[in-house]
Amino acid sequence: MYTAYKMDVHEISKESGVHFMSQNNMLAMILAGGRGSRLKDLTNKVAKPAVSYGGKYRIIDFPLSNCANSGINVVGVLTQYESVLLNSYVAQGRRWGLDSNGSGVFVLPPREKADADLDVYRGTADAISQNIDFIDSYDPEYLLILSGDHIYKMNYDNMLAFHKEHNADATIAVIGVPMKEASRFGIMNTDENGKIVEFEEKPAEPKSNLASMGIYIFNWKLLRKLLVADMKNPDSSHDFGKDIIPTLLNDGKSLWAYQFKGYWKDVGTIDSLWEANMDLLDDKSGLNLEDPEWKIYTEDASALPQYIGPNAQIKTAFITQGCKIDGSVTRSVLFTGSVVKPGAKVTDTVLMPGAVVEEGAVVTRALVANNVKIGPNAVVGDANSENIELVAKNVKGEE
Amino acid sequence: MYTAYKMDVHEISKESGVHFMSQNNMLAMILAGGRGSRLKDLTNKVAKPAVSYGGKYRIIDFPLSNCANSGINVVGVLTQYESVLLNSYVAQGRRWGLDSNGSGVFVLPPREKADADLDVYRGTADAISQNIDFIDSYDPEYLLILSGDHIYKMNYDNMLAFHKEHNADATIAVIGVPMKEASRFGIMNTDENGKIVEFEEKPAEPKSNLASMGIYIFNWKLLRKLLVADMKNPDSSHDFGKDIIPTLLNDGKSLWAYQFKGYWKDVGTIDSLWEANMDLLDDKSGLNLEDPEWKIYTEDASALPQYIGPNAQIKTAFITQGCKIDGSVTRSVLFTGSVVKPGAKVTDTVLMPGAVVEEGAVVTRALVANNVKIGPNAVVGDANSENIELVAKNVKGEE
Amino acid sequence: MATAFGIITSSANHIKIAGMQDYRPMGAFSFAGRYRVIDFPISNMSNSGIDNIQVYVRENPRSLAEHLGNEGSFNINSKKGKLQLLFSDNSTANDVYNTDIAAFAENMNIIARKGQEYVIIAPSYMVYTQDYNELLEQHVASGADITLLYHHVNNAKENYLHCDTLDLNKQKGVLSIERNTGTANAKNIFMDTYVMKRDLFISLVREAQKLSSIYTLSQFINSEVNDLDVRGVAHRGYFATVTDFKSYFEANLDLIDVDNANSLFHDNWPIYTVTSDAAPTKYYEQAEVRNSLVSNGCSIKGLVENSVIGRGVTIEDGAIVKNCVVLAYSRIGKDVHIENQVVDKWAQIIHAKEIIGTPEKPGYIKRDDIL
């Protein structure tokens, strides 16, 4: 009688911390610990993945929405530096529909354990290693590693299908970059079928233009073994690119390059952040945020529709709800709650959330940070400047 | 024209991290960092607030459900030690309905900042101090401090009404304890109206039997000032009981004792955890988990109803879904997925999730830990023992 | 502290909005671009700490059921609270039987199980903000049996003709509740909003049913004003009714006026709705937009003036849109010129080159229509 109910194993293990994973049996871990120090004042109080982008989004909305749309329902977010806003932002999984029974977005900062004191993550691989128990509790077959600070739309389920099809031990997403820039990237050299034969970190003389996007699918059992060994290795820098991938190649494992074609941008500097925003004005840039089959989800801000006043002049702009515009806006991206008053001129500019441009002010080729006020008749930025001006503090105007 | 839309301030500030608080304008912070080392093997891999209780609950379900039922919608959970299970457990705010637009349960471990390295919380007050920016982002009028490891049902909204009514600077919940035990507690000496005149930590000769429950309501602005000063004080142990409350009293602030009448239990030891479970068998204990107006919410485990087999004998028991019983169960509490096979005898015992008692085994006055197997015909525990036996490892039986 | 549950009523059987109402109940009508009318009473209740809300629906429940599918969108705790859709069997024999009283009676066993002492009843077809907690406290403090919310207006001769009015004595006691017949401009428009004890509400429903099957709640209370202490409380701030096509059209355009917007939307009183996850709106080089409310997800190449544009609307090159309410996912084609129109969802105006109405007689373009 009592061999009974097959549910036993599942129920029991669930209670003790092993959970059921749906659909593709793949768990995602997003590395979101970067300081993003080249983003300067934008990352003083905000980790880079939480930086605002595209009017209403934050950068980390992209990997999280990609996960939701790819049928992945459990996502760990590895945070470290200045993470209170990032932590509380991603904690509200309902923003990406990741709050169903069986889903979740889990913030995973370094932590104190029974056998170890509190310490920072030592590298990308170490961040995963320190959370082996979390991953084990879901018993996934595949582990997807993502970076929290890239802007792109990608179906990870298709990448998993590729991974399975090739019976791969690990699959790495790659993107073609201009050959002359290839030496700035980690480059994958593959055979004609796409199997990786060599990996070179920032090669002086690159043999291929396939750059690693920092997106990996591993068979969890294999990776787990490698991580346990890597943790104990005093010579390791505990990094996927520097340690884990080379080890796999040395061990003769089957690594495959999954070639991604589409928009992909690392917004590491003020200029590239500005550019990525400007790309939204160009229908040909390849980044379409309006595709109903692949929406990017974000915080649901309580804001009125855009109010366009009687004096407004808007030409080529990307504007979101909560904005109030009664001046001139040209080739610009306006984030939630930004304001352009009568007589003001905003050109080739990004106004981050809550930025205010007062009457008569002129703003050109600038990125105005959150809640910064440009005073009346002030002049900011220069149409001929090489770099974009970051305006991180209020600018006093003339009354 | 442009002084326009009053929504300005709210929208803008929302985007920059200040959120709207609903209803009572009170934010709750749960101190959940305790190691609970007197719970021995139960807390090897699980922080004390995540320890299972009452068949289907975990201890932290109580403060979280109390918050939900009291109309509090934003809860910070301060974790520290071995918190992966606790973190991922509380991260799923939907369990307590705390996942609405505007609500959230936020895990707040120690973190690295621009101006400070990663360090552990130095005390209960320090844990709050290190999260001032999180609290500020919600701009609450009141802050409720709770402990994550007590079992009780309490309406914090009523406590807040009391706090407002007395125009208090701080209100502390107290409970009457037997006078002879009072010296084990922090004791509040009050005047006839309930105003606190003195606080004594574990007084040798207590003047009152009103023990602090570790539940505080503060006016956030005042507390914020005190915390900033306390952080810099090298002589402080950064503790609410030892530092903050005495400072408030010394400063002549208005502190009030809110007397709680009802079931309240600190489950700090194996014996007290066992007792708290046994209290559920007694209709007179004062702890009713079936009150439709004040439910305790918890994880929604996917499990069949209780299967009661043809040989079962159940007398005085508290049993939850997913259990399978075909033996004898007397005066016991059975947690999700626990199994009692034919011929087994379970008496005065707590079977934690997934515990299995095989054919013919006899378990008496024991607390069997998660997933532990008691082998066939094994005998565990003793009806006459002074303490409850914790069974944390499989017990081999006789086949 | 007094506790209340909320009831949101569907429109009475004498209120009809030809066209739009064929597709959804009035509460589901789009408002100010991104909201629906019912977002206002629900947000009022949610912000007042009322987390147990019954919404009555008579016809075409799908859109409302979907919109209200998730309590969380309205900041209601799904464990402690409940946003419950209650359906009423519509007598197709004669619509006069389909009263609010009939709907309440049909769901009486659910109402009777509520634990709250008071009930607050608000309509799904009026737009205003009101702190119901304050109203409830006022009600309790006054000792009245029933409190009715009203709005004093000075243009009732030609407006609010489907609404009831309150005749009040000096002490704000209600002398009568009667249909506005347009006899005078100064009137107290009854906002179909009630506060009373749950038990009184239950007994009123039962008594009304005994006397006549076509009594409405307001009619029955009108017959009881001599026996009960019924009082009016004045509402301040923006107030609009959606009780006929023109009032719907005008209320939408109202919100373009900053003063109106300011008296409807307040700090710390968010109006919740369900997000559609639309991207921001793209304005192209040819765009010319003035004095308008524009929702997210639009693509604008034409001219828009004094209009309210819903989510995901496409306005093509050379199109002219003036004084219009354009609902979500519609398309105004190349060189199309429309004025004083309500364009319903998913409509495409591409072949017709000019559709011009007047502010007095705005036009309506049907859902999914291709013109």
Add this chain to the structure above:
Amino acid sequence: MATAFGIITSSANHIKIAGMQDYRPMGAFSFAGRYRVIDFPISNMSNSGIDNIQVYVRENPRSLAEHLGNEGSFNINSKKGKLQLLFSDNSTANDVYNTDIAAFAENMNIIARKGQEYVIIAPSYMVYTQDYNELLEQHVASGADITLLYHHVNNAKENYLHCDTLDLNKQKGVLSIERNTGTANAKNIFMDTYVMKRDLFISLVREAQKLSSIYTLSQFINSEVNDLDVRGVAHRGYFATVTDFKSYFEANLDLIDVDNANSLFHDNWPIYTVTSDAAPTKYYEQAEVRNSLVSNGCSIKGLVENSVIGRGVTIEDGAIVKNCVVLAYSRIGKDVHIENQVVDKWAQIIHAKEIIGTPEKPGYIKRDDIL
């Protein structure tokens, strides 16, 4: 990878369960204590990665609307997926017009907007587990136009009399779909589960409508079996229909048998439902419980044997409950003895001392009744 959306149909107009159905559609019937019948098709779809699901409902939608209110309970991503309730206007003139085809036609504009290539249609009144992804792959690989799921039984003379049966050739081609007339014990019971392309589905609905207003989908496919490649796929594992009162009663008691439970509930195939947050069940000293499924939130002082007990049920001192299906929140009073009964929700049996039915003719106690 082929993608599909799901449709869950309401019971056909010839299926009636007197009593229980007065309060809720069949999909909302309680099953095995803590589930509702519709949890099975929805969990099957959710576990198969189908996150776009339409549920058709004809009558008394409230309980179903509430149960399905939150996609999250069924592990469906609320952003990417959609659990949508679709209502159909019931012709009160004659129930024969209320066919599944009529309901599909009424909501055709919503169906036509779906982006998925395939549709999987499953009934809300049958209990089984099935990986629809596997079924879809099988369908695509076979090249069939339509795949129908069936279950081979050997007791069709006296059971499944409201179901259709499939007549198959050696290649599993469907020769006909006909109502089971009880002529033989061995039959292939059609599980009212279909796989086909969305476009074929739409054209079938349109054609059927043109030919006759009372065609059902299965009748129309039956008329097309010579023109289309229609194939049967056999289902394995536990299968029960809820098509009359007796089959409902028996299917519930079935699950007490461990073998049945094991063939319905599988590892890694959770059946989702909506939790009621009930506490564990309290067994008192006098309790005697054997061979039963007991849900949480009960209080048991009496004897329970071979029964399924729903959530929050009270069984008092001296009560005897045998071979019963007791639904949530009911109360079996002191010394009351009941056998072979279905006790509906909130019922209280306190005055009647003995209510005994037979397994062949179980009794029904109405909801909210006090006996």
